[in-house]
Amino acid sequence: MSNLQVSVYRYNPETDSAPYMQEFQVDTKGRDVMVLDVLHMMKEQDSGLAFRRSCREGVCGSDGMNMNGKNGLACITPLSDVVKNNKLTLRPLPGLPVIRDMVVDMGLFYKQYERIQPYLQNDTPPPAIERLQSPEERDKLDGLYECILCACCSTSCPSFWWNPEKFVGPAGLLQSYRFLADSRDTATSERLSNLEDPFSVFRCRGIMNCVAVCPKGLNPTRAIGKIREMLLADAT
């Protein structure tokens, strides 16, 4: 069994004039390990290799990266899912500025997340214990609240690549709908009026890259469609 051929994006702005791809030979001993394990094996060969990771079980969303052309979380992606012809190419999430190697600057992503005000807003007096929801109202949040903000979806979206400072992006819009759909939130019309311009929501062209890459199996395109329906219902 030959070693796995891994090609990794390297860039250290302090020493490199341009990014380059570095080749590694990794012996996985024939096991179907996760891509993150391969990154650790490479770090043993070259301790300078920089990447983010934390929980290593698909919960924290730190190790989103582009593996053989498709975004995903390295920690929960087995080699058998991505490796073709014994080759693996690893690049940082596309469209965001690279800080070093696989580490990207998520500033624009978080800025768009902040813009949709990702917290409950309610202008009625707080009840003595808690704001109650019916099971049906709670069900509306399923498929929305599970997002871990790994940025795999937004960085696979060409609309976000071209206009990251204006288009909220699939991750932000999924969260936007999470609060629009919440029966305890009373800021619905203010939220909607912040979204009706030609960029924030409507730059989505429905190509569904976000749905194809989401490691949690969520559907931002459907949430964006729901936001459009709410905007239309509100304005006509």
Next chain:
Amino acid sequence: MVTNITSFGRSGLSDWLMQRVSAVILALYTVFIVAFLLFNPNLDYYTWSGLFSQTWMRIFSLLAFVALAAHAWIGLWTVTTDYLKSTRLRVGVQAVIILGIFVYLVWGIQILWGA
């Protein structure tokens, strides 16, 4: 706050709705014209100009021209905001597109009522 001054309706919602309504109008017009051509294999000038001399056909055609103008404005405006990053170039191209659409629209009206 995201603003825009050269988009068709100044609002993403209205542009989005207009794009869909105009697409339906253009689809209906295309189906009608193709069907008319298929049902009139030996089409001559008198049949063709007879069709366009009827008021309902002129209204339908003008509706299709206006829909085409709106559809092109919204679509091409989107393309320019995606791909043209230099403000000077983008505004210039947008102006050329909008003026071009205006010229075609007036020209179309002149053809419809001029014959």
